[in-house]
Amino acid sequence: MPASATSALSAAPASMAPAPLYIAGRGLVSSLGANLAEALATLAAGRPGATAHIALGEGSDAQVWPYRAIPDDPIDFSADFPVDSTRPADCTDPADPADVRDGDAAWYARARRLVRQAVAEAGPQGRDGPLFVASSSSNVGAVEGLAARPDTDCHEFAQRIAAWLDWRGPVFAVATACTSAMNALAAARDLLVNGPWASALVLGVELPNRFTLAGFAAMQLLSPDGARPFGAARNGLVLGEAVAALYLTRHATAATRWAVSGLAGVVDGSDPAGAVAPAIERAIDTALAEAGRKAADIGLIKVQAAGSPGNDAVEAAVLTERFAPLPPLVSLKAALGHTLGASGAAELALLTACLEAGVRPPRDWPIDPELAARGVALADGATPPATPPRHVLALILGFGGGHAALVLDQLDEQDERDERGDKEAAQ
Helix, strand or coil: CCCEEECCCCCCCHHHCCCCEEEEEEEEEECCECCHHHHHHHHHCCCCCCEEEEEECCHHHCEEEEEECCCCCCCCCCCCCCCCCCCCCCCECCCCCCECCCCCHHHHHHHHHHHHHHHHHHCCCCCCCCEEEECCCCCHHHHCCCCCCCCCCHHHHHHHHHHHCCCCCCEEEECECECHHHHHHHHHHHHHHHCCCCEEEEEEEECCCHHHHHHHHHCCCECCCCCCCCECCCCCECEECEEEEEEEECCCCCCCCEEEEEEEEEEECCCCCCCCHHHHHHHHHHHHHHHCCCHHHCCEEECCCCCCHHHHHHHHHHHHHHCCCCCCEECCHHHHCECHHHHHHHHHHHHHHHHHHCCCCCCCCCECHHHHCCCCCCCCCCCCCCCCCCEEEEEEEEHHHEEEEEEEEECCHHHHHHHHHHHHHHC
């Protein structure tokens, strides 16, 4: 297999570009608040997300890491493990009629509550379309303290979520590290374009667990004092939890504000743990071509930048070469936390809400002088764009060599009339 290959997300040739995918509803429960309105209020006040501090190790060897945690509903990490490993394997969650065969009933009850909360905010019409559950950790937080590893997988967790929602349509689990939600969006688009369904729901679910945190700590990727994307003193990322829902439709309605017009991904195996410049370039170029846009059409870029010394520099180099001049850049990970497999859904939900409200995330660190000399800057609460961008590029990069790019178009009344006319002509 070649070191670099285009993944299943990748766009068709321009002449075969699929129809747009419309975002008809969105919901987000995160460290910024219980819904998007609370998240916007937090950012507008110049505050980042709520922070927990999780200790790994014992005694003098213990390390404490910041973690963006959902406020007012935190996971208790004070015990050795949040799971009682002596519980019987066939225990039942008292708040749910379904059996919790393995794991912590309290963890599942919390997950169920957060999932239902995000989906209710997104407001999907019906429960018969495809459901995509995107996560890099699935239910690890519920089972990591068990004496023996349970016989479950990511699809079993997706089916459990479907039961919580009384979902009657087909259910898919997507686990491709940090690009999970972007791959779920691509799969949803394919089914809506080629299948009998008119709508789909993409659900990004990333909840706390020690396993993920310990893995990132072991790779020396975490910051002990806060994420500073593109910052002069950046020293790692801060993980976070989120549940995000995107309700997607084949056709726009009068209330639809956003369309996904280009979506592409490139998998490059030459560096499975880091960003690869040619792969980022190819993902951007493919997404732009699919959307029928040029680099000059992009009015804002939602960057991946999370505070990594190496990956931030690679991403910045690609953007400064590909876009001249650079449009405004926005990073959400310092405020939201890096929500891993949920990040595509969580950041798209938050990004579109921020653009509509004219809100930008706060920034209290200086940009790396070397990057600033090349024009790299981050739009923040002090410098909102004068006019909302019509076309937006969003990047998500992840482990496994995944590089995803997405083009968002902000719709106006003429777009809606044109789309409705196309729909009527097709009938």
